[in-house]
Amino acid sequence: MASLLIAASMTAGCTTMTHTSQKPAAVVSDCIASGWRNVPSSGVEVPVSLTKTDDYYFVDVVLVRDFPTFLPIHSIWAKVRPNPPEEVPGSSTEYRRDFQITHEKIDRVVKECQ
Helix, strand or coil: CHHHHHHHHHHCCCEEEEEEECCCHHHHHHHHHHHHHCCCCCCCCCCEEEEECCCCEEEEEEEEECCCCCCEEEEEEEEEEECCCCCCCCEEEEEEECCCCCCHHHHHHHHHCC
């Protein structure tokens, strides 16, 4: 029973990070989407989507769907906002993942794209 609890605690939980960049939001979000698609060393492409709204770019990975609605549950996402026009050019990224193991590569993509 103890090993089940330990395993559950390693995979449960979530992490949210914020990064800033001097690069435009479009460049950062494209870089994150491309990087996440190519994270697996197996060659399998990750189901990444990139959506642009009026205020930000949203990059996400849907690994599971809710039951019984089958609505997507965003396992990994990044919201990339351009800096306001009166500030220094660049962008900010809010990044969230809903698991704690084997995340180093996806974390690295977000950091390297800034």
